[in-house]
Amino acid sequence: MTRNLALRVAAPLPARGLKRAAVCLIVADGGTGNAALVLTLRAKHLSAHSGQFALPGGRVDAGEGIVEAALREAREEIGLELPREAILGWLDDYPTRSGYLITPIVVWAPNDAAMSANSAEVAEIYRVPLADLGRPGSPEFVAIPESDQPVIRYPLLGTLIHAPTAAVLYQFMEVAVHGRATRVAHLEQPVWAWR
Numbered sequence: 001m002t003r004n005l006a007l008r009v010a011a012p013l014p015a016r017g018l019k020r021a022a023v024c025l026i027v028a029d030g031g032t033g034n035a036a037l038v039l040t041l042r043a044k045h046l047s048a049h050s051g052q053f054a055l056p057g058g059r060v061d062a063g064e065g066i067v068e069a070a071l072r073e074a075r076e077e078i079g080l081e082l083p084r085e086a087i088l089g090w091l092d093d094y095p096t097r098s099g100y101l102i103t104p105i106v107v108w109a110p111n112d113a114a115m116s117a118n119s120a121e122v123a124e125i126y127r128v129p130l131a132d133l134g135r136p137g138s139p140e141f142v143a144i145p146e147s148d149q150p151v152i153r154y155p156l157l158g159t160l161i162h163a164p165t166a167a168v169l170y171q172f173m174e175v176a177v178h179g180r181a182t183r184v185a186h187l188e189q190p191v192w193a194w195r
Contacts, residue, residue: 013095
């Protein structure tokens with residue numbers, strides 16, 4: 001996994017008026033000795049993207065770098081303290097329809113890493129085994145009349161998880177797990193996320 005991430009070059013995109021954001025794609029023990037990725041369910045009272053599954057992350061503050069923002073968001077949202085040495089690599093920037101350019105940072109959380117949901121932002125924390133992301137037929141790509149690009153979605157946790165989270169999860173599996181040079185910036189979000 002680390003080797004595959006180190007062998008590729010992430011594709012940064014120019015911001016072009018988009019607000020910068022960063023997310024932590026956290027690789028952790030799934031509880032059975034197998035690797036899992038950490039997902040959160042956003043609190044229902046949030047004004048933006050409430051009740052959606054997401055990776056810990058958010059806007060990059062003024063004077064803050066991408067790495068600092070990603071690690072800060074993991075600390076604020078799920079109480080996970082990670083040093084810079086926990087970084088395994090980067091994935092491609094993903095532009096959202098809601099006006100953000102998201103940079104995903106891949107990090108490793110040690111087996112004894114404590115996580116607790118900050119109820120102001122997160123309703124629940126989930127560890128999704130990599131095997132669940134690699135099921136046949138996952139992810140799904142569907143066509144919509146509003147775009148020439150396919151909408152990506154993952155059937156996980158009893159629901160469908162959409163881009164940007166689905167795009168980041170897909171690229172992680174393609175690049176880190178399978179060693180493929182797959183890009184995802186073109187993958188579409190559902191129309192309801194275009195605000």
